[in-house]
Amino acid sequence: MPELPEVETARRGLAPHLEGRRVAAVVLRRPDLRWPIPPEVARLLPGQRIAAVRRRAKYLLLDTDAGSALLHLGMSGSLRVLPADTPVGAHDHVDLALEDTRVLRFNDPRRFGCLLWQAPGDVHPLLRELGPEPFDDAFDADYLFALSRGRKAPVKTFLMDQRVVVGVGNIYVAEALFAAGVSPLRAAGRVSRERYARLCAEIRRILQYAIARGGTTLRDFLSPDGAPGYFEQELAAYGRGGEPCPRCGRPLKHAMLGQRATVWCGHCQR
Numbered sequence: 372m373p374e375l376p377e378v379e380t381a382r383r384g385l386a387p388h389l390e391g392r393r394v395a396a397v398v399l400r401r402p403d404l405r406w407p408i409p410p411e412v413a414r415l416l417p418g419q420r421i422a423a424v425r426r427r428a429k430y431l432l433l434d435t436d437a438g439s440a441l442l443h444l445g446m447s448g449s450l451r452v453l454p455a456d457t458p459v460g461a462h463d464h465v466d467l468a469l470e471d472t473r474v475l476r477f478n479d480p481r482r483f484g485c486l487l488w489q490a491p492g493d494v495h496p497l498l499r500e501l502g503p504e505p506f507d508d509a510f511d512a513d514y515l516f517a518l519s520r521g522r523k524a525p526v527k528t529f530l531m532d533q534r535v536v537v538g539v540g541n542i543y544v545a546e547a548l549f550a551a552g553v554s555p556l557r558a559a560g561r562v563s564r565e566r567y568a569r570l571c572a573e574i575r576r577i578l579q580y581a582i583a584r585g586g587t588t589l590r591d592f593l594s595p596d597g598a599p600g601y602f603e604q605e606l607a608a609y610g611r612g613g614e615p616c617p618r619c620g621r622p623l624k625h626a627m628l629g630q631r632a633t634v635w636c637g638h639c640q641r
């Protein structure tokens with residue numbers, strides 16, 4: 372599944388091709404993806420100039436004066452800018468034809484992605500409940516410390532809650548908790564301000580690194596046995612249950628926590 376780094380990588384790749392360009396036409400080859408495509412997309416987008424390509428959590432927004440197209444890649448979606456005469460393939464569900472004879476093509480075999488509409492000055496309901504971005508100034512130790520007081524949920528579950536902070540998926544939280552020496556099982560309300568400062572810094576560092584590498588891109592770099600590809604040897608904890616801890620050599624523990632695979636060192640993470 373594309374995670375925040377993959378979506379940010381997609382945004383950076385698409386922005387130079389889309390920003391400042393006018394949408395000539397919208398081609399919808401089916402009426403829905405995960406949800407119905409609202410009529411505003413085909414009615415309002417043609418003729419509009421794309422002012423900016425933004426990311427919020429794992430959503431991409433194409434901003435125009437008439438409103439914003441809101442895209443999510445779901446499990447298997449991808450966006451490519453192609454010459455307009457590129458033959459349409461299976462699962463090419465949506466084209467935004469650009470005035471420069473290219474198209475932005477949305478392919479999504481499993482159709483867990485979406486194309487929705489956000490009116491000018493509005494915030495789409497899917498975005499209203501989201502917490503801060505991990506790179507926002509608002510995301511800091513004071514914020515996490517204050518929000519977590521009295522919470523008995525494990526700190527891992529707390530940090531993966533999109534209302535707390537967006538984009539900290541299972542891989543990144545495992546790595547951040549390992550690097551910060553915090554047990555994923557510890558109650559969120561029992562983590563000190565100092566350790567939240569460390570976690571903030573590690574979350575940012577790990578996400579920045581993944582963005583710089585174009586995301587961990589598990590989907591595109593699966594090895595034949597289905598294990599994560601080249602990034603795997605750089606992961607200290609994720610996917611390494613039972614292997615020696617890179618710090619102390621004791622076997623890493625693994626368990627299911629909130630239905631998510633969880634790996635940690637019982638010695639180094641407290």
Ligand SMILES: [Zn+2]
Pocket residue numbers: 616617618619620621636637638639640
């Ligand atoms: Zn250890």
